[in-house]
Amino acid sequence: MSISGSSCGSPNSTDISSDFKELWTKLKEYHDKEVQGTV
Helix, strand or coil, X not given: CCCCCCCXXXXXXXXXXXHHHHXXXXXXXXXXXXXXXXX
16 A cells, blocks of 8 residues: 655655545544444
């Protein structure tokens, strides 16, 4: 998995923190649903 526009560094080192947080939230929600078996 790759994030477009990001270099090989931590998300904190670039200005994609907000986008990264939004993406992480979506992934977490999907994971939680998958664990519950609703996906």
